[in-house]
Structures are given as structure tokens and as C-alpha cells.
Amino acid sequence: MAPTDVISWLLDTDPALRWQVERDLLDAPTERWEATRARIPHEGFGAALLERQDPDGQWAGGAFFPAGFLEDPESSTLPGQPWTATTWTLTTLREWGMDAAPLIERDTAALLAKNSHWEHDRSLPYWGGEVDCCINAMTLANGLWLGADVEDLATWFVEHLQPDGGWNCEWVNGSVRSSVHSTLNALRALLIHEQATGGTEATRAARASGEEYLLERHLTRRLSTGELLGPWVDHFLYPPRHIYSALRALDHFRLAGRRDPRMAEAVEMVREAQQSDGTWLQQKVLPGQVWFEIDVPLGEPSPWLTLQALRVLRWWNELPG
Template sequence: MAPTDVIAWLLDSDPALRWQVERDLLDAPTQQWEATRARIPQEGFGAALLAKQDPDGQWAGGAFFPKGFFENHENQLLPGQPWTATTWSLTMLREWGMDPAPLIERNTAQLLAENSHWEYDDSLPYWGGEVDCCINAMTLANGLWLGADVESLPHWFLEHRMEDGGWNCEWESGSVRSSFHSTLNVLRALLIHEKATGGTGATRAARDAGEEYLLERHLAWTLSTREMPGPWVDHFLYPPRHIYSALRALEHFRLAGRKESRMEEAVAMVREAQQADGTWLQQKVLPGEVWFEVDVPEGESSKWITLEALRVLRWWGEG
């Protein structure tokens, strides 16, 4: 495809994706992309996912896992966890850019406060989070979006930061070194918190330190070996869920307005993954139950990944 064909291909998509193409790749007038974004709760992916919400405010009857998941799958080895419960569903709607008004009209934040409890410990209130950094990062971002009281969570992140500057969801199991995955998820949430509230001196400093953790590693390498910590670094996927990639890290820094030379190796990974037809492939699909598919199978050209890659390269100055 010629560049113009790639854009036309991207525009022929769900409103959740199309509005971002209009705003971020075409510089369309605000009125145009806002009108497209306003269609998310009315049609396509957004409307379909809203229709799955339970009367008690949850999805699939659970906070992080569907209701009864552990009882129903006891002693079974499953290919992956389900992605249908409340936290994953809210995160998808928020990351698609949907206006939270339909959920606010349903009193979702209060319903979840009353009815949803974490499978890890059902005495923990939903908006108070649990013990997992990535779960708490999604909860902070989703709570801010819906107007819930989540102000305890930024303090929780300050208390659970590793000495090397980042975070690790396995801290409770004794991990003392940060994780790429956990650190990026917390950074994304702290940035959302900062943009929504201004943050505090302590949370801003924590975000700076966490970003430095990734930048010291050029978003791609371990400090000790200068090797990728895992194949996920340059394997781009959608939906990414909680998984780190160089592309997802660059998207964070784009939103944070921070650009520097230590990102060049990550940018090269994005650039080199572009196909001859101008698209990027779905390189991994996380197994597990979903409400419905929102992207292509592994090995096919992904509109979501192509959008994000083109957006990052444009920000970098290459598109």
C-alpha cells in the first residue's frame, strides 16, 4: 500500500480507532474527531462492551476474574487468563477514548464501590486497589476517569517503589528488582494522575525516577548484559493488556512530552518492524477468553499497532 492507502485502510475502522487516526495522523479539525469519538458508546466495540455490563456495575461478575473462575477451573491448566472481568473491560473503554458519561449515568463508580471486591482478598474495596502494581495502575487510571475516590493509590505506589526506581508486581513474593512491565504500567497511571490532578512533588519525582529506570536501559536492554530481557520487547501486540514493549514505552514518553537520544534503539525496533506495504503485524495474541475480538490474528496486519507505530514515528520526526 502507498502511504495514502494505509491511511484510508486505517480510517475504515471502528470509531474507537478512527477518531485517533483523524486527530493524531491527519490533524483533522477538533469538531471532526470529537464527533467520531462521540460514536464510541453508540456503535461498534464501545457499544458492544457497554452492553456486557452487569446491573451491579461489574463485567462478568468479578473485579479481575469472572465470577466463579477459580471454582470452575480448579486444577485446570488454561492457556491464558480471561480478559472479560471489570478491570479489563473498563480499561479497554477508557483506552479507546470513550467519554465516561454513559458509565457515570449508570452510577458505575458507586456500584463498584458497593459490589466489587478483589479476588485476592474480598475484604479489599475495589477503588482501594489490591497488592498488584499493574492492577492498581489500571484501577487508578479507571477511577480518575469515572470520578471515583482513588487518592490512596498514588501513595501506595510511593510506598511500593523499588530501590532501583521502578516497580515490580512480584514484590509480595520477595522481588527487590523492578520489572519493565510493572514499571511502565505504573508510569502510565501516574502520568494520568498528574494530568488530572497536578500530582504532588513526591508522585512527580517517582514518575521521573521510574522513567529514568527505563531510559537507563534504553527502553530495551538489561543493564548487566545489554540484551533484551524478553522477546516481548520488540513483539508488538494489541490489545497489549499489561505487557511491555518498546512501542508501548515510546507511546508513554510521547504522552509525557519527553524525547531524548536514549530512545533511539527502541525507535529503530519500531521502524524495522514496518512491512513493505507500510503496515505493522500483530506479533502476539495473548490467550484467554474475550468478549469479542478487536484486532486481527497473529501474523496479520494490525490497524491498532499500525496507528500506534505511525503516531510514535511521527512524534519522533520520521513520519
């Protein structure tokens, strides 16, 4: 495809993706992309997810797992982690850029505060979070989006910063070393918190610490050996769920408005993954039950990844220096 064909291909998609193409790749007038974004709750992917919300405010009857899954994992029709429960669904809708108004009108935050509890410990209220960094990151970001009181969760990230500057979901099992997966998810949430509230001196310092942790590793390599962090670094996937990649890390720094020469190798990974037709391929698909497919199978050109990669490269190329 020629560049214009790639853009046309991206525009021929769901409103959840299309509005971002209009805003971030085409510099369309605000009224145009806002009109497209306003369609998310009423058609396509967004409407389909909203239709699946339970009367008690949850999805699939659970906070992080569908109701009954932990008691009977074989009940799932597919192997792997199910992606249909409340936290995953809210995260998806929020990351698509859907206005929270339809969920606020349903009193979703209050319903979840009343009805939803974490499978890790049923005594833990939904908006209080639990022990997992990635779960708490999604909950912090989703709570800010829906107007819930989640300030204590922002403080939780300050209190659970590891000695080496990042976070690790395995802290609860005694780990004192950070994980790039956990750190990136925490950073995304702390950035949203800072954008929404201004943050505190402590949360801003924690975000700076986590970003430096990733930058010390050039977003790509182990600090100890210089080897790649893992095979997932340049294996881009959508939806990424909690998985780290060079593309996803770059997208965080794009949103944070921070450019650093230590990102250069990650940028090259993104460039090198572009196909001759201008697209990026789906390089991994996480197994597990979903409500419905929102992207392509393994090995096919992915509209979501193509949007994200083009947006990151445009940001990188247009910045001075």
C-alpha cells in the same frame, strides 16, 4: 499499500480507532474527531462492551477475574487469563478514549464501590486496589476517569517504589528488583494522575524515577548484561494488556512529552517492524477468553499497531533535534 492507502485502511475501522487516526495522523479539525469519538458508546466495539455490563456495575461478575473462575479455571472455554472482567473492560474503554459520561450516568463508580471486591482478598474494596502494581495502575487510571476517590492509590505507588527506581508486582513475594512490565504500567497511571490532578511532589518524583529506570535501559536492554530485556521487547501486540514492548514504552514517553536520545534503539525497532505495504503485523496474541475480537490474528496487518507505530514515529520525527 501506498501511504494514502494505509490511512484509508485505518479510517475504515471502528470509531474507537478512527477518531485517533483523524486527530493524531490527519490533524483533522477538532469538531471532526470529537464527533467520531462521540460515537464510541453508541456503535461498534464500545457499544458492545457497554451492553455487557452487569446491573451491579461489574463485567463478568468479577473485579479482575470472571465470577467463579478461580474456583474452577476449567470453566473458561479458552486457556489462559480471561480478559472479560471489570478491570480489563474498563481499561479497554478508557484507553479507546471513550467519554466516561455513559458510565457515570450508570453510577458505575458507586456500584463498583458497593459490589466489587478483589479476588486476592475479598475484604479489599474495589477502588482501594490490592497488592498487584499492574492491577493498581489500571484501577488508579480508571478511577480518575470515572470520578472515584483513588488518591490513596497514587500514594501507594510512592510507597512501593523499589530501590532501583521502578516497580514489580512480585514485591509481595519479596522481590526488590523492578520489572519493566510493572514499571511501565505504573508510569502510565501516574502520568494520568498528574494530568488529572497535577500530582504531588512525591508522585511526580516517583514518575521521574520510573522513567529514568526505563531510560537507563534504553527501553530495550538489561542494565547488567546489555542483552535484550526479553523476546517481547520487539514483538508488538494488540491488545497489549500488561505486556511491555518498545512500542508501548515509546507511546508513554510520547504522551508524557519527553524525548531522550536513549530511546533511539526502541525507535529503530519500531521502524524495522514496518512491512513493505506500510503496516505493522500482529506479532503475538495473548490467550484467554474475550468478549469479542478487536484486532487481527497473529501475523496479519494490525490497524491498532499501525496507528500506534505511525503516531510514535511521527512524534519522534517531528520533534526538534
